[in-house]
Amino acid sequence: MRTVTVVGASLSGLYAARELRAQGFDGRLVIIGEEPHAPYDRPPLSKDFLTGRTEEAQLALTDTEETEGLGAEWLLGVRARGLDARGRTVLLGDGRTVATDGVVIATGASARRLPGDRLAGVHTLRTLDDARGLREDLGRGTRRIVVIGGGFIGAETASSCAALGHSVTVLEAAALPLVPQLGAEMAAACAALHRRGGVELIIGTGVAGLRGTVAVTGVELSDGRTLPADIVIVGIGATPNTAWLAGSTVALRDGVLCDDGCATALPQVVAVGDVARVGGSRAEHWTSATEQPRVAVANLLAGRTTRTLRSVPYFWSDQYGSRVQFAGRRRDGDTVRIAEGELTGGELTGGAPPDGGFLALYEREGRTTAVLSVDRPRPFMRARRELVREEGQVSSGAA
Structure with missing residues (x-):
């Protein structure tokens, strides 16, 4: 070439x-x-x-x-x-x-967009120019902020807005954020971080539309309620x-x-x-x-495929002063075991992570398939290395 x-x-x-x-x-x-x-x-x-x-x-x-x-x-x-x-x-x-x-x-x-999201005060966050515009908007005094979408971008943005002193509500159409990635029990534990950070989380309710003429004034929910908003951040994938x-x-x-x-x-x-x-x-x-x-x-x-990618999926997210880390491939039916730390009781099923965090292992047929950590970086990295080692053995045919 x-x-x-x-x-x-x-x-x-x-x-x-x-x-x-x-x-x-x-x-x-x-x-x-x-x-x-x-x-x-x-x-x-x-x-x-x-x-x-x-x-x-x-x-x-x-x-x-x-x-x-x-x-x-x-x-x-x-x-x-x-x-x-x-x-x-x-x-x-x-x-x-x-x-x-x-x-x-x-x-x-x-970033996916919503109908009507061209109103002033409505933002997505994907590019540097997006972040510039949102940061400028956030600097205009204390605002009422609605974040649509409880995934990683939504949670991280909500966390930052709360840290700046704004009033923040997160909307998630599903029963809990991040259920496909984490499963219901661990998704509930991570969702409780919103409450710990002083952010309201509304789950199981979709968005019917945005209110406003030139600038956004509110978010209309599918259950008939309307949330007043000066800024709306759309984080729906x-x-x-x-x-x-x-x-x-x-x-x-x-x-x-x-x-x-x-x-x-x-x-x-x-x-x-x-x-x-x-x-x-x-x-x-x-x-x-x-x-x-x-x-x-x-x-x-x-000019042809001579090498293939063999890696264990890994992602992390920083929100409300905590670091959430996940590695592996979780599937429905995997059991979850808290290997370090604990979950305390909370409003959401599954409890909330205490300040010390926790390490959870997902298991199937006696083998660890994935690992989740909240504020346990060193144990997590050890567990992640073990996952990589075990996957290498499986892919090579070893027991």
Whole structure:
């Protein structure tokens, strides 16, 4: 390959560029980014950046020395609008084209929106520009804030808003936030963090609409109630950025379809990060975005799948002064055992984590399948390493 184009100046896109150079590619490297910003770290956006403890300069993932060392052509502030895989050309929104021999798709995902969310005071939180706008809005005095969605982004944003002294309510349409990831009992324990942080959590009720003409004034619930709101933050998940691939020969289904090595059906195209559906699932987590590029680039340069990704899923979330960490693959029917710490009684079934936190093990047929920790980082890391070791034995056929 003489030219490789990375579409997406994201965390995974940057890691792919690094891997290309590390694995010996010395040809032309083009990095295309829809945002005008160089690659930046997204996790702090809902936490330290929102509260003012971190500024923009500290979010940067590269410095001048590394940028020059990569020897890449950076095309920032321009979106990709098409891929002609047969002609090996990336089409850009400004009319330009980039001829290329290989493509790394790293276009990430965009925040899902609600009808009417163009009202002033309604925010999503996915990009640096999103975080800038929300931070500015939060700085205009104490506000009544409604966060729609109790997932990780919603919980982290609610935590930051509460820390800034705002009145915060979190709405979750499901019976509990994070049940698919954690199961009902442990989801209840983590949901109790909201109450401990002074945030009201309303569960089992959907949103019927937003109130307001120019600016939002309230959130209408499906049960007929209306919550007054000066700011509404919509955190209801993300949609993979694949619209630019419509009409190409790249297979799409809730992301770019890839095998276990991040390779598409086209030998010159791989995908990484939030946009990639690898081996049947799409993982929107920092660790996936940093682990996938090594395998993807190796397969791209080989022209076929020579390596596959074997990793234990891992994610973490900082909220209300606690760190929540999870690793493994939980399935319905797994039993949960509290290995360290305890749960205290609470309003939500399952109790609440005490200040000391806890470590919970998910088990199936005598084997640990996943581990959850609240404020027990060292025991968690030991349990995570054991999970990785056991998975390696299973995948190799060992007992």
